[in-house]
Amino acid sequence: MLARMTGGISPAALSMAYLDWACHLAAAPQRQIEIAHNAWHAMRLVAERSLHFSDPRRGAWDLIKPQAADHRFSKPQWATQPFNLFAQAFLLGEEWWHNATTGIRGVDPANEAVVDFSIRQLLDMFAPSNFAATNPEVLERTFQSGGENLAFGWQNWLADLMQVLRPGTPSSGDAKFVVGETVATAPGRIVFRNRLIELIQYAPTTEKVRPEPLLIVPAWIMKYYILDLSPHNSLVRYLTDQGFTVFMISWRNPGAEDRDLAFDDYRSLGVMTALDTIGKIVPDRPIHAAGYCLGGTLLSITAAAMARDGDERLKTITLFAAQTDFTEAGELTLFINESQVAFLEDMMWERGYLDTTQMAGAFQLLRSNDLIWSRVSRDYLLGERAHASDLMAWNADATRLPYRMHSEYLRKLFLNNDLAEGRYRVDGKPIVLSDIHTPMFVVGTLRDHVAPWKSTYKVHYEVDADVTFVLASGGHNAGIVAPPGEQGHSHQVRTKGADAPYLGPDEWQQVSPRVEGSWWPAWIGWLERQSGTPVDPPQLGIGNADDLGNAPGDYVHT
Incomplete structure (x- = not known):
């Protein structure tokens, strides 16, 4: 209450x-x-x-x-x-x-x-x-207008009130963005399904592909299709057009029955299971892996555990706006202390999950002038509506977080910073990021309120690997969804060898040249240098597996 x-x-x-x-x-x-x-x-x-x-x-x-x-x-x-x-x-x-x-x-x-x-x-x-x-x-x-704007503003307010009273009702502006019809439309197949994930394999668009497949691990605080929005800004389509075989995890939106899903379940039932499935479709080939936001944090944990256990299936690791050290996680940490976590746990206990409204409200507070008060002025006083976009429609498609997983995430990563300090345990044994020797491509975004770029930059001294770091213009979402040809994008990029001396973030920003345009081509060039000679595309799915349907699958609609 x-x-x-x-x-x-x-x-x-x-x-x-x-x-x-x-x-x-x-x-x-x-x-x-x-x-x-x-x-x-x-x-x-x-x-x-x-x-x-x-x-x-x-x-x-x-x-x-x-x-x-x-x-x-x-x-x-x-x-x-x-x-x-x-x-x-x-x-x-x-x-x-x-x-x-x-x-x-x-x-x-x-x-x-x-x-x-x-x-x-x-x-x-x-x-x-x-x-x-x-x-x-x-x-x-x-x-x-003779007061017409106030009349329109009143109508806008009533429409928003109805959305609050009837949760899940799409706004009229989002009606043209339908999952599987206008967004999340890259062709592919569901090649695996369990209680937590659907694994999507996307159809090739080139005659030859790089031999190493690419697995993308999105965050489960968001729907995966931010990386497959409209055809013009779909990272998935861009990758397949450049000759890569792309796999994507689509997380199931948890309900009350999933209250006991643990953070490690997302590693074992999610990333590890996806790697095992890819190994059956494309056997004996190393895998490029990329993780976005919380998915990148999970990928880092998975990679450290694999390195500890001698599992060498990962060819490269890419992190998009993902943190591995949470001591400077921006204003989001204001909501995270012992009292706040206990309060959230008590709040989640009744339902078994963190509701979408709490998550969305926290992110809106971080940018209240842009996401709350500017909307009050525009929608209710000027009587206007912002033009609907695929990114806005995706942002409204919120997800839930299971009770146990969210509690472990807040306590082990945010409160105790166990991952960065070598106390995080997988299968009963601690892991350390310094065990990672796999080449890494790490993207931070300049105006990120969720994963500040200086926080993502800390990976430089946490891993023992070559790190190519990109600082992209934009924020947590718009900085990542930055297709070539779209105006307003720029980035800086610099590579640090595993044995090279450390350069602080401020010094790095001063000496790294600024490049106009999207960072996507730089990533493609880096991946190509880490990949083998193109070969024939693999089959879609496992030959004798059940037909699980086409992308985008069922879980994205939950």
């Missing part, structure tokens, strides 16, 4: 953070004086500015400018008065609260980050861009 009111955020964890901050602030009189002085200074600036609306010597943003990533006040209408003053007063208030909640001597850094983040979320609710009377774009549109 408590979780429903708080959106899954532990009140105890939040209270402890605020108590830590308040107690140390109360014991810091000098800091109190500084905060009070800053407040007086900000109020004086706003008062003086309000008396000189029309002073030509003053610029539009002479008091404070929005940060580069803050687009709420980017339209030219915000340069006019009094709206410019509203925006600057709000930004000064945000700056004051940031200064008041940070830099307090003695406050635990994690608690400081929680207080700063939560205050920022509350302040964002009251931004002048969120209200019709203080938003010049909305007022201009209202006068021009």
Whole structure:
């Protein structure tokens, strides 16, 4: 009941953070004086500015400018008065609260980050861009349309309310993106199925293929077809067109009956079973393996366990926006401490899984201005709807996480960081990433709020292998789905040999040349250098196996 009111955020964890901050602030009189002085200074600036609306010597943003990533006040209408003053007063208030909640001597850094983040979320609710009377774009549109935008906004709000009341109802904008018809359409066959996965083998599109097959391990906090969206941006189609035999894991969306699925089940029933099946279809050939997000973390665990046990089936390893060390996992870690994990476990116990709304809500909070408040202004005040896209439709196709797996993931990886520190156990024995000697291609994305690129970069000193690291423009999803020919993409790439000296992330970013365009061709070139001479394509599936149907299969619809 408590979780429903708080959106899954532990009140105890939040209270402890605020108590830590308040107690140390109360014991810091000098800091109190500084905060009070800053407040007086900000109020004086706003008062003086309000008396000189029309002073030509003053610029539009002479008091404070929005940060580069803050687009709420980017339209030219915000340069006019009094709206410019509203925006600057709000930004000064945000700056004051940031200064008041940070830099307090003695406050635990994690608690400081929680207080700063939560205050920022509350302040964002009251931004002048969120209200019709203080938003010049909305007022201009209202006068021009005779209030039509507000009528459309009301309709949009009612439609969204119906979606909340009737979960699973697709929005009208997503109706043209249908799995198996307009998205996830790369031709292929389901070659294996168990209680957790369907394994898809995609049909070849070239006369010859590289002898080494490629297995892709997507995350199970998302549907696999982000890597097979529309034909123009499908990574699967791009790979098959370049002469690779591609296999993809499609995870089953768990229900209450799967509450006891363990994290290691995803390794054994998922990745290892997929490797065994590929070995029957394409025997005696090493395998390229790629993992995305949590799927990349799982692939790293699998590779370390295989290396420990002398299993040499992996030819190369590729990680897309995947973390192996969780000490600097960005603002997502604000939701992960002992109190929060215990709260989530109690919340999941009733249903047996983490519901889609909790997962989606956490990710939305990380980019609340872009994913929540900009939508309020656009959809409800301006009466517009963003143009539907395949990526948006995929993002709305949420998944669940089983109780036991999610608890183990949060405790072993996030809280205890067992994988990076050599305490993670597979089959009762610890594994270490330094056992991995397989060449690696690792992709981080510049504006990733889920797996910050400097966190993914840590793989350089965790493994004992040649690492080619790519820093791609974009975020966690748009930075990975970056087809050649699409505008706005760029990347940096550099290879570090296993015995080469370590280069820190900031230094790496300074010395690595920036390349315009998609990083996909760079990955293909790297894979080709690691592959053998092209051969005839293998058969689709195992000869005497049951007919399990065509891609995209059944599990993607669960």
